[in-house]
Amino acid sequence: MIRVVLPHHLRVLAGVGKEVLLCVDGQPTQRLLLDELERAYPTLRGTLRDPSTHRRRAFVRFFACEEDLSNQPPDEPLPEAVAAGREPLHVVGAIAGG
Amino acid sequence: MTKVRVLVGTQKGGFVLSSDGRRRDWDVAGPLFGGWEVYHMAASPADPDRLYASQSTGWFGQVVQRSDDGGSTWQPVGNEFVYEGGTGTHQWYDGSPHPWEFARVWHLEASASDPDSVLAGVEDAALFRSSDGGATWSEVSALRTHESGPRWQPGAGGMAVHTVLVDPADPDRMHVAISAAGVFRTADGGSTWQPANNGLRSEFLPEPEADVGHCVHRIARHPSRPDVLFMQKHWDVMRSDDGGGTWREVSGDLPSDFGFPIAVHAHEPDTVYVVPITSDSEHYPPEGRLRVYRSRSGGVEWEPLGDGLPTVDCYVNVLREAMAIDDLDPCGVYFGTTGGQVYASADSGDHWATAAAHLPRVLSVEVQTLP
Numbered sequence: 194m195i196r197v198v199l200p201h202h203l204r205v206l207a208g209v210g211k212e213v214l215l216c217v218d219g220q221p222t223q224r225l226l227l228d229e230l231e232r233a234y235p236t237l238r239g240t241l242r243d244p245s246t247h248r249r250r251a252f253v254r255f256f257a258c259e260e261d262l263s264n265q266p267p268d269e270p271l272p273e274a275v276a277a278g279r280e281p282l283h284v285v286g287a288i289a290g291g
Numbered sequence: 292m293t294k295v296r297v298l299v300g301t302q303k304g305g306f307v308l309s310s311d312g313r314r315r316d317w318d319v320a321g322p323l324f325g326g327w328e329v330y331h332m333a334a335s336p337a338d339p340d341r342l343y344a345s346q347s348t349g350w351f352g353q354v355v356q357r358s359d360d361g362g363s364t365w366q367p368v369g370n371e372f373v374y375e376g377g378t379g380t381h382q383w384y385d386g387s388p389h390p391w392e393f394a395r396v397w398h399l400e401a402s403a404s405d406p407d408s409v410l411a412g413v414e415d416a417a418l419f420r421s422s423d424g425g426a427t428w429s430e431v432s433a434l435r436t437h438e439s440g441p442r443w444q445p446g447a448g449g450m451a452v453h454t455v456l457v458d459p460a461d462p463d464r465m466h467v468a469i470s471a472a473g474v475f476r477t478a479d480g481g482s483t484w485q486p487a488n489n490g491l492r493s494e495f496l497p498e499p500e501a502d503v504g505h506c507v508h509r510i511a512r513h514p515s516r517p518d519v520l521f522m523q524k525h526w527d528v529m530r531s532d533d534g535g536g537t538w539r540e541v542s543g544d545l546p547s548d549f550g551f552p553i554a555v556h557a558h559e560p561d562t563v564y565v566v567p568i569t570s571d572s573e574h575y576p577p578e579g580r581l582r583v584y585r586s587r588s589g590g591v592e593w594e595p596l597g598d599g600l601p602t603v604d605c606y607v608n609v610l611r612e613a614m615a616i617d618d619l620d621p622c623g624v625y626f627g628t629t630g631g632q633v634y635a636s637a638d639s640g641d642h643w644a645t646a647a648a649h650l651p652r653v654l655s656v657e658v659q660t661l662p
Contacts, residue, residue, distance in 0.1 A: 202326055202351060206367060236367040240351040244371045252350045286350040 196281035207234040221276045224267035252287040297625055300329035300655035305344055307362050308646050314623050314637035317646040331655045333399040338406035339661055345396035353395050355425045368425035375432040382444035391415045400455040412452030416469045431481035439503040446470035446506045454510050458517045471506035476535050487535030508551045509611040513560035521563050523553040530590050541590025546577045552614035557622035561589035566609040575606035585640050599643030612655035619660055627653025
């Protein structure tokens with residue numbers, strides 16, 4: 194299971210705790226993980242990425258394993274530690290967003 | 292016993308103020324959607340328990356919330372606002388072409404007859420419609436694709452459809468106001484739109500009396516007289532007696548004709564309220580003294596209403612969506628400030644009292660009267 198840590202406002206919106214567990218078929222990528230997140234929690238659709246273009250919102254960042262993955266190509270494999278569930282993917286609101 | 296519910300949208304959440312028909316003592320509930328900007332909360336005239344709210348943030352975009360129980364519980368509904376067809380460009384702040392980009396919902400206008408039917412005025416300026424309680428939205432695209440669209444430009448707050456007036460006798464007849472494009476009207480439910488800005492003059496335009504480009508801050512009317520419109524423009528308070536065909540200035544003896552909201556009395560179609568603000572860059576009341584001005588003659592002659600409002604050292608603003616009027620007799624008048632106060636008058640503006648203080652910056656105020 195892949196662990197995703199959500200920021201406060203999205204936890205409230207989705208009605209979940211700090212961390213959600215998701216299962217992605219095949220090689221996990223950012224795109225597949227976000228697809229699964231939105232499928233499991235439809236109220237999050239449109240909050241992380243544009244619902245039409247799937248482009249990441251400018252003030253949303255993705256961190257994992259002490260690296261900023263925000264600008265990695267969405268079809269690139271996630272780090273092995275994230276795919277294996279040892280490390281979570283952190284969804285973070287950028288400092289400038291509020 | 293009659294109850295009054297005031298829906299207050301603020302920069303950091305929504306609040307619901309409740310009172311009885313006397314409108315003296317207020318219960319403040321909230322924040323709803325804490326931490327999110329709530330540009331507008333709107334109630335369905337057809338079902339007072341059906342409420343809609345627009346919440347957004349710079350981080351996570353737009354969410355539309357719906358309540359079916361008068362605000363006790365809420366559920367997120369649809370948040371997909373997709374412009375129909377090619378988006379084209381409007382003018383950017385520097386005058387260069389800029390593609391239309393959806394930012395947020397500024398205004399929700401619930402149908403008078405169907406609780407599931409609601410219009411949304413959005414930034415970048417466009418009109419959307421939902422007929423399923425907000426679950427899905429489709430654009431009324433003829434407005435945005437009007438041939439003048441490339442000449443529209445953002446005001447200081449963005450480029451948005453912020454006012455939607457639907458004729459209560461004929462819902463196919465609508466007026467919308469856009470900053471900074473002006474007023475547009477339709478008589479066919481939104482299939483075609485015409486600019487309705489004849490008589491407006493804006494010195495910031497290269498052609499001051501152009502057909503579009505005016506920064507209209509708010510328009511209002513009494514439901515019994517759909518062709519009589521009142522406008523608070525960037526500068527100037529205006530009036531039209533022919534449904535927006537022509538406008539004339541009725542600023543008269545106001546201390547400043549700059550301001551944002553304008554509202555019409557519930558039972559007196561020629562009684563109008565504005566809140567004068569010093570200037571386009573000094574967004575606070577003249578002399579640091581907060582006063583509503585009321586005209587009982589449809590404009591030109593105005594009287595200050597300040598009993599109960601701050602008389603010194605007041606430097607707040609009142610935004611365009613932040614004034615509302617209930618339909619009790621005498622009607623109540625409500626407005627919220629950028630300093631987080633909500634003021635209420637239970638006697639048509641003669642006397643004022645604080646209904647809530649210390650809220651976040653107030654973006655919008657709506658009111659419901661409940662049986």
